[in-house]
Amino acid sequence: MSEFTNELFYESSPYLKQHAHNPVDWKPWSEKTLAMARRSDKPLLISIGYSSCHWCHVMEHECFADMEVAELMNHYFVNIKVDREERPDVDRQYMEALQLMSGQGGWPLNIIALPDGRAFWGATYVNKTQWLQVLEQLGKLYKNDRPKVEAYAQKLAAGLKQLHLIPLPEKETHLPSASDVEALLTQWRASWDTYLGGFKRAPKFMMPVNLDFLLHLGTVKKNKTVLEYVHTTLERMALGGIYDHVGGGFSRYSVDIKWHIPHFEKMLYDNAQLVSLYAKAFAASKNPLYKKVVEETLDFLDSEFKGDTPLYYSALDADSMNKEGKQEEGAYYVWTKEELQTILKEYFSLFADYYNINAYGHWEAGNYVLILDTNTLEIAEKYGLNSEALESKIRSCLAKLKEIRDKRPKPFLDQKALTSWNAMMVIGLCDASRYLEMPQYQFQAQNTLAFIEDHLLDPEGQLLRTYMEGNAKIPAYLEDYAWLIQAYLALYEVCFDTRFLEKAKKMADQTIDRFLDTNTGLFYYNQVENDIIPGQFELEDNVIPSSNAVMAHGLKILHHHYPNAGYGEIYQKQLQTAQQRFSSQISGYPYWWKLVLLESHPYHEIVISGEQALTMASEFSSAYLPQIVLAASTMQNNFSLFENRFKPGETYIYHCTHGSCAKPEKDPKEVLEYIR
Structure with a gap:
């Protein structure tokens, strides 16, 4: 039994539970905690992170598990873990505060704030x-010179308020031209x-939202330069060490320019979006490599990111136990040359040539991360094999490595399920089903959606954000609603069941009822609970498209x-x-620019x-046609798209563009040729 137990013991979040036995008197973010801080008149120390964050673990070990640190934190502050x-x-609120204060951001995110939540200091790791010095200095400053602290906090709060202002367009503007x-x-x-x-930089993030836009743009514009760049990136990612050749799935980013050494954590949101992207x-x-990546990634997610329900877990940590029994980044994934020689025996030389067990594939301390950067035809010729025989031997080697690796201590798995990330996964499954023409993925998508409907809606019909061990909680955010709408629409274009x-x-x-701000026309990200976290607008795309852009896409299709x-x-x-934000650049707003292309x-x-x-319909749905909305029905129905269009004994394709309709066709090839 641990010597210390704080209130995080009763939380469901795996990340919060990791801190449940710190000597720091951690409390969860709640109205109860915030009210207690106001009564005690102590400043808040808010530490924000996530379960697969490497430097969060480092700071927990060095600081939050330390008695000397805990005594100072408990003496001066009300400590909140998020x-x-x-x-x-x-x-989002406190990351913006840190960026205003320092111009930097990241996790762990550590903020010190007044009892009313207004920040006045922040840092990452x-x-x-240094932490002891910060605690002592700020604790005394708050006590001895509070007016100075409050003046700075007020100035920062005013800056945040200004940051959140959305200017209204003075007049209706035209969309950007070609x-x-x-x-x-x-x-x-x-x-x-x-x-x-x-x-052209390191670290390299995959940014599937950027590549999805460029694939769309290159296809619509028939721009060979853009398409070559997209396919170069997709191939290099799939051949690099950022992709797990043994078990499938992508890590979050590469620390070098050649996609070789990953930051080994694996996130559901990355893999869900990449399944969609590679399927398209x-x-x-x-390219058969893309199909292979989709299938292997989905196999990985099914075997490693799911439990007893159809929901998918959130993240797999970068760190795991090494041979010395210590937590080490990448320990689960890397190989020494001696290990590979012992496991693969007579096939080692072939495997070493194929996956660069040489200076190019070396990471550090004798450890290798598998990467392809060689002409496999040359390898096949060297060993007197045809392509099929070479690939068969490589598959056999990878299976042996997986069998050994499965016996290693696994990285920590965050078994929390999030509504938005699971909705992204549903879209990935739908895209895999339609573009790979593999209907089993459609049924998985339906099962995941059905579980969300049964377990993540409260008795009043409000959507909830998280699910863990039978417990759903936290009112959902705009991103949860917007992605779920897109998931229903994606499933409709696979099975054409109007229920979706x-x-x-x-x-x-x-x-619309819960989030729409009729003044700006934008949707708030959050349902406002108190003055500490005001209504927020999310417009800029990041590793995940912005929730407003996702919502706009869903509304366009609807x-x-x-x-x-x-x-x-x-x-x-x-x-x-x-448009006032995105009209001057593409890179921060590619999902909005997809909407511009559609318009x-x-x-x-x-x-x-x-x-x-x-x-x-399958002839259209299996083709990559980014500029279509597709509907199909074998019977008369009441949807406006089908009005007066059902003729017993006949099947017709009706094709309209911006309100102008061509004559009905019976041959899909005629319509496909025109669209392309």
């Missing part, structure tokens, strides 16, 4: 010696690494199915307001009605 994945609104897009693309292109993919890229190019359209509409109507529901006006106003280039409504509708 899981940023559970409470992204709290994280701090070692024990020349505007080309000029911004030229600026952005200067930062591209056209040889190794990604950007496969449909566009028929109706569910998307119901969720959209709830989102507008085609429900043209009289007002969704068109709402997303158009979103686009007008957001400014021919956008095709494809409606198939008749007995053979589902068979014909």
Whole structure:
């Protein structure tokens, strides 16, 4: 039994539970804790992180598990631990405060604030010696010179308020022109690494939202330069060490420019988006590597990120136990040459050539991370093999390594399930189903959505954010609602069951009621609980597209199915307001720019009605056609897209573009040729 137990013991978040036995008297973020701070008139010490954050673990070990540190923290402060994945609104508020104070950000995020929540100091990782100095100095400063502290906190709060102001467009503006897009693309292109993919810097993040936009743009514009860059990046990522060749799935980022050494944590949101991206890229190019990546990543997620429910867990840690029994980054994934020789025996030489067990593939301390950067045809020729035989031997070697690796101590798994990330996963499964033409993934998607409906809606019908060990909690954020709407729409375009359209509409109507700011036309990220965390607008895309952009996409698609529901006006106003931010650059707003492409280039409504509708629809759904909305029905229904379009015994394809309709066709190839 641990000597210390604090209130985090009763929380469900794995990250919070990791701190439950610190000597620091941690408390969760709650109205109860905030009220206690106001009564005690102690400043707040708010420490924010997540379970797979390496430097969060380091600071916990050096500082929060230390008695000397704990005594100072408990004496001067009310100490609050926050899981940023559970409470992204709290994280966002204080990350913006830190960035205003220092121009920097990251995790762990440590903030010291007045009892009313206004921040006056912040930092990321701090070692024990510096942390002790900070605690003593700020504790005494608050006690001895409070007016100075309050004046700074007020100034910072005013800066944050100014940051959150969204200016309204003075008049209706036109969308950027083709020349505007080309000029911004030229600026952005200067930062591209056209040889190794990604950007010309390290670390390298995969940024699937950027690549998804560029695949869309390159296809619509038939821009070979853009498409070559996208495919170079996708191939280099899939061949690099950032991809787990033994077990499948991608790590969060690479610390070098060649996608070799990953920061070994694996996140659901990365892998869900990458499944979608590689499935689309496969449909566009028929590159078998992309299909392999999709299948292996989904196998990995099914085996490692799921338990007894159809929900997917959040993250796999970078650190695990090494041979000396100490936590070490990457210990689970790396190999020494001696290990590989012992396991692979006569196949070691072949495997070493294939995966660069040499200076190119070496990491540190005799450890290797598998990476391909060799012509496999040359390897096959060297060993007197054809391509099929070579790949068979490599698969056999990888299976042996996986068998050995499965016996190693595994990294910590955050078994918290998040609604938005699971909705992204549903979209990934739907894209894999349609573009790889593998219907089993559709059924997995349906099961995940059904579980969300059964377990993440409270008795009043409000969506909840997290699920862990049978417990759902925390009112959902805009990102949860917006991604769930997109998940329903993605599933509809795979199975064409109108129940999913109706569910998307119901969720959209709830989102409008709960989050829409009619003044700006934007959606608030959070449902405001108190003055500490005000209403926030999320506009900029990051590793995940912004929730407002995701919502706008969902509303655009719903507008085609429900043209009289007002969704068109709402997303158009979103686009007008957001355009003031995104019109000067693409890189921070690619999901908004996808919407610009949908609006400014021919956008095709494809409606198939008749007995053979589902068979014909598969010819459209399996092709990468980023500028279509697809609907199909084998019977008459009441949706406006099908009005007066059902003819017994016949199947017709109805094709309209921006309100102008061509004559009905019976041959899908005719319509496909026109669209392309």
